[in-house]
Every structure is written in structure tokens, then in C-alpha cells.
Amino acid sequence: MTIISRNRGKSFDSTSNSGRNRRRLKSFDSTSTTSRNKSDLWRGALEKDLGNGVIIQMCGLGSEGHVVYARMKPVEKPEGGESPTSALLDDANADGPGVTLGKVIETLVDEGHRSIAKSILEQHVHIQPDSYPSASELLKLGSVWILNETLYSSGSSAHAKRLTPNDAGEVPSWADMTLRVHYVPDRFHAVHEVDWNKYCRGMLLDGSVGGAVGGVKVVVPMTCLPDKMDGVLVYENEDLGFSVLNKPGSVPMFSTTSNHAEDVASMYTASLKERRECNAPHVSIPLRIETEAYGLTLASTKKEFCSYMTKLHDKIKNDTQDKANTTIKKLYRCLVCIRDPSNIDRIEGMAGKILEHWVDPKSAAPKRFVRNKPSSTESKMQQCFMRITKVGDEKYRAACVSSQYSDSNDATLAHRLWDPHAAYPAEELGVSFVMQLEVELLNEAHRPHQLRGQLAALGCPIVGDETYGGGVCMIGAHRHSWGRVAVQLCRLKFPLPEWSDEESGEGDEKKMKKVLVPSNEKKCEFFLRDAWWSEYLVDYERYL
Known part of the structure; x- marks a missing residue:
């Protein structure tokens, strides 16, 4: 799967950045108290265009622990005014439909499974049923968390909240929130x-x-x-x-x-x-x-x-x-x-x-x-x-x-x-x-x-x-x-x-x-x- 990175102007293969994604995952360690710039957290992230100017950013797809961080990419306002895309997203958030948590999770899980599928085909690995749950199943298992990015990047101990199926239709303030998804969770x-x-x-x-x-x-x-x-x-x-x-x-x-x-x-x-x-x-x-x-x-x-x-x-x-x-x-x-x-x-x-x-x-x-x-x-x-x-x-x-x-x-x-x-x-x-x-x-x-x-x-x-x-x-x-x-x-x-x-x-x-x-x-x-x-x-x- 090829994903277009708009911020760098070139394509990335979803499975070729495992080393970079491991480094990205490490930088998102929620126990760290080191202050960091928010833009640095997402430098080199994979991006998926959902249309209508909505871009989902993801990092950690190649991590050994299969833990991915995702968010909706903030829209940059052009000099001298507000962009049409920004206005569109503000209206969407105000009306309710917007970009829901469920949509972001589905996008992330889809890309994560593509990455894993390639590795399975290359390594001829046998997998068990339910090893890679759907977005709705991940919410039922409690494998999805949401955290405040501003608190995290300022060095504060950000309190992550575990999401449930009832949260799938919610539209958070994506300007300040990030999802952490364990898309290959522990199973018992x-x-x-x-x-x-x-x-x-x-x-x-x-x-x-x-x-x-x-x-x-x-x-x-x-x-x-x-x-x-x-x-x-x-x-x-x-x-x-x-x-x-x-x-x-x-x-x-x-x-x-x-x-x-x-x-x-x-x-x-x-x-x-x-x-x-x-x-x-x-x-x-x-x-x-x-x-x-x-x-x-x-x-x-x-x-x-x-x-x-x-x-x-x-x-x-x-x-x-x-x-x-x-x-x-x-x-x-x-x-x-x-x-x-x-x-x-x-x-x-x-x-x-x-x-x-x-x-x-x-x-x-x-x-x-x-x-x-x-x-x-x-x-x-x-x-x-x-x-x-x-x-x-x-x-x-x-x-x-x-x-x-x-x-x-x-x-x-x-x-x-x-x-x-x-x-x-x-x-x-x-x-x-x-x-x-x-x-x-x-x-x-x-x-x-x-x-x-x-x-x-x-x-x-x-x-x-x-x-x-x-x-x-x-x-x-x-x-x-x-x-x-x-x-x-x-x-x-x-x-x-x-x-x-x-x-x-x-x-x-x-x-x-x-x-x-x-x-x-x-x-x-x-x-x-x-x-x-x-x-x-x-x-x-x-x-x-």
C-alpha cells in the first residue's frame, strides 16, 4: 500500500518505515516527562487522505508492540485568513458528524492490517483467528486510548482515557487530542x-x-x-x-x-x-x-x-x-x-x-x-x-x-x-x-x-x-x-x-x-x- 505524504511531497510504503516508526513510537512514551515540540512528535508520520481535506496522521505502524498513534492532521491556515478546509471542519465539528473517533480508528486499523499482512506473506507466518480485531472489536476490548497532546508535549503526566464502543461516534477536538491504538492486543x-x-x-x-x-x-x-x-x-x-x-x-x-x-x-x-x-x-x-x-x-x-x-x-x-x-x-x-x-x-x-x-x-x-x-x-x-x-x-x-x-x-x-x-x-x-x-x-x-x-x-x-x-x-x-x-x-x-x-x-x-x-x-x-x-x-x- 502506498500512502501519499503531503508534507514531504513523496510516497511512503506502509511497511518500509519500521525503524522510523519504532523511533516515533518511543517518542510517544506516555511515562516520559521531557518537554518536546508538538510538531516534532509527528515529523515523518504516515498520512492517509480521506477526502474533503481530511488527513489522518499515523506513527508506529511498524513497531514491535503494534501500538499506533493517530490523529487528524491540523489544517494550516494561509496567511491573511481562514482556509476553506478549516471552516469546513469547524462546521462539521459544530454540527456533529465531523471526523469521528470510529472513523480514525478504522483508518488506522486498516493500514495496520495491511502492514502486518505484507509481513505475514513474506515470512509465511501462521496467524490465529481474531489475532487482528476490527475497529469495533478493539473498542469492545478496551484497546483504544485517547490522550491530550498539549499536556503530553509540555512534559506533564497526561492522563489517558480508555475508550468504549459508546465513544465511536464522538468528535473530539482533534487540534489537541491523539489516539493510542493497540491494534494487535493481548488475547486471553x-x-x-x-x-x-x-x-x-x-x-x-x-x-x-x-x-x-x-x-x-x-x-x-x-x-x-x-x-x-x-x-x-x-x-x-x-x-x-x-x-x-x-x-x-x-x-x-x-x-x-x-x-x-x-x-x-x-x-x-x-x-x-x-x-x-x-x-x-x-x-x-x-x-x-x-x-x-x-x-x-x-x-x-x-x-x-x-x-x-x-x-x-x-x-x-x-x-x-x-x-x-x-x-x-x-x-x-x-x-x-x-x-x-x-x-x-x-x-x-x-x-x-x-x-x-x-x-x-x-x-x-x-x-x-x-x-x-x-x-x-x-x-x-x-x-x-x-x-x-x-x-x-x-x-x-x-x-x-x-x-x-x-x-x-x-x-x-x-x-x-x-x-x-x-x-x-x-x-x-x-x-x-x-x-x-x-x-x-x-x-x-x-x-x-x-x-x-x-x-x-x-x-x-x-x-x-x-x-x-x-x-x-x-x-x-x-x-x-x-x-x-x-x-x-x-x-x-x-x-x-x-x-x-x-x-x-x-x-x-x-x-x-x-x-x-x-x-x-x-x-x-x-x-x-x-x-x-x-x-x-x-x-x-x-x-x-
Whole structure:
């Protein structure tokens, strides 16, 4: 595609300026506070003439992150008066139709897709459906932002606003506004493979999912029985303001910069809007697990419950003597890679012991976890503690995935876990066995990768954790595919809260307010008995 650049009088190929566009993208870093001239921001930008004197400027089309900035080019007034084009645009803006946000986004997306298509044809790259959404889909995903160019160019910290489909018909003051479009956004297709309005099937079929609140077994409401897809709900309590969810893997807890729709908080918010008919329900996530992980997590539907969980964390962190009443217990189930068979005995010998590692939480992944206490010069390192509570299942400690014994059962397990098309998937990773562990993290503070990194430091990375040497496990549905990691938060336990009155304020402004406090000895306990790899191990053991 050739685009005419009116300000330079020559043509530009939409894919030939990747280096320049990368530099242009870098200059639009919204975190920068360096003052710059507004005209410099758009020097060398690609331009698209829409007719009637309307020109769309774009930069960043060739950027690696696929983030493009776009605006309507300001009309330069000739000396001695106002140009006809300027008057035309002023009238259009006054009347309403003008150049809408939706039109600019469509133009940008069209040019962006042309640029990508050329690269795909040249590199013979396979793409998945929905990898390159339309303009309307980008607005639904929350991939489009608008920012004030004057504030940005003056060095101020400009506040960008995320746009929605309702904004497509708006006509901003283009003289001062710029769009930032993530036209190849992050996608988390796994959110669409479960029903966020329904309860888990395992609560009804085989009791593989369940729990108790204050000693009373949780039950499934008749209005939320699972249908075609498995549900994510495990428990909801409107009075206390919290819900327990069975999170699918490969789904983030919160929205990303380029995707405000496919995450736990957004999906559960949409579910509450639909079921409870409320326009803006309060949803926060007081208990976080990593994007790759499956399993139990908490969603708060009242601010008081979120404050309650925060206070529990603070009490534990401050080493309170009331730990029996404040402990939040999280138990993880994971399937790990065993390269050397002798490691099976070594790992089993660690069961029940508190294992200590040190890590720099701000370091890039893969993070380096070490067993020895660092010197004083490494003060950035922080402690991580974990305890292996169980090794293997009821029958076997580990399962062989090597093909060296010509056992089709071993090879089948390896292919089901990793790549069904690879000749020897386990051998390519240097893995001989896989072993299921249950691990308790003993850290009160959330530190990224602390479970994955500590297990890798012990020589047994989690299956599917490519970052730490566990290979790649792919799963697909409805023409999409995504990676999965063999880690699941399988047990969750915390003190059952109850309402209490608390005095707040000082002097004449004192008043009573409702707060949640731990009830005496009553607990909330939830469990998942099976993980996504459990059926593979059951089939493996059946044919031994």
C-alpha cells in the first residue's frame, strides 16, 4: 500500500518505515516527562487522505508492540485568513458528524492490517483467528486510548482515557487530542471456554469441587446450574460481599493495557451486571494468583470485605500472636518435570520441611532463586518460603514419560502433556518422569514467580512453564490455541468474617460504621480435587 505524504511531497510504503516508526513510537512514551515540540512528535508520520481535506496522521505502524498513534492532521491556515478546509471542519465539528473517533480508528486499523499482512506473506507466518480485531472489536476490548497532546508535549503526566464502543461516534477536538491504538492486543481466549454465570460441574457430579463455610457445606443454587460449559462459581455470599471462583489458566486477574475485557475482574463484573441487574457493581480481587495458574481465587463485591482481607494480610505480616484467627492458607497442586530419576527420592526427602530461597523481586524473568543467604551487597534480595506437603498421588510417586523403554503408555502421557505431533516430546526437554506435588507458600507478601522459580531452583520446573524449563503445553478450542501450565491453587482457607460495629472519627465527628472482623474459630474452606492433568495420570495408571 502506498500512502501519499503531503508534507514531504513523496510516497511512503506502509511497511518500509519500521525503524522510523519504532523511533516515533518511543517518542510517544506516555511515562516520559521531557518537554518536546508538538510538531516534532509527528515529523515523518504516515498520512492517509480521506477526502474533503481530511488527513489522518499515523506513527508506529511498524513497531514491535503494534501500538499506533493517530490523529487528524491540523489544517494550516494561509496567511491573511481562514482556509476553506478549516471552516469546513469547524462546521462539521459544530454540527456533529465531523471526523469521528470510529472513523480514525478504522483508518488506522486498516493500514495496520495491511502492514502486518505484507509481513505475514513474506515470512509465511501462521496467524490465529481474531489475532487482528476490527475497529469495533478493539473498542469492545478496551484497546483504544485517547490522550491530550498539549499536556503530553509540555512534559506533564497526561492522563489517558480508555475508550468504549459508546465513544465511536464522538468528535473530539482533534487540534489537541491523539489516539493510542493497540491494534494487535493481548488475547486471553480461555475466558470464553467457561460460563461466568454458572457454578462448577464438579460440585454436582463427583464432588471434585466443594467447600464449607462456618462448618456448613456449600450448595449450588438451582438458578445457577451449569449447562453447556463448565462454570467458574464455587461460592457467593452477597451479605458478606465475597465470591470464590475457579479461575481458568492463561487468564489474568486484572485488565492489561491493551485488553480490558478478558480478565477475571472484568468477566465477573459483567456476570454480576447480568445476574443482579446493577450497572456498576463493586468488584476487586483481594487474593491474586498468576495469569498462568488455575484454581481458587477470591473476588470482593463489597469494599468492607476487601478491607477485611487486607487487614488479615497485615496482621500476618506483622507476626501477630493471633495467627490461628488470621491465617490465610493457600495450597498449590503442580506437576513437575524430573530429569534425573534420583531427584524423586531427593524431592520426597524434602517433604514437610520449610524450604528457603532468595530472589530479587524486581529482576526480569526467569528470576534467579538461590538457596544461600546473600551478602550485604545483595540487599535487594528477599526471602521466599515454601513447604512441600505431599509427593505423588495415592498410588504412585511419579510417572515415566520417556520413550526409551518402548512403552506406549509412557509416550502417550508425554504427548498428551506436551506436543502430540512431536516424535519424542519428553526427550527434547530432557525429562524422564513427571511428579505431582502439593506445595504451601509460606510468604505473606505476593512475589511474582515465587512458586515456579523455587521449584525450578530445586531442579523440577513445572510442566508447561516454558520460562523456567518446563516446555510448552498447548491447548486449543474454537480455532484458538494457548499455553497452559500445570499449577493449580487447590485449597483455600481463611477465617469466616462477621459484621461488627467500629467507632471512627474524632471528637464531635465520631460515628459508628459497619466493618468485617474474624469470627471465633469459624473458617471458610474450599478445595479442588482434580486438575487439568489429573485425567492423564488416571489413564496412565490404568494401563500400568
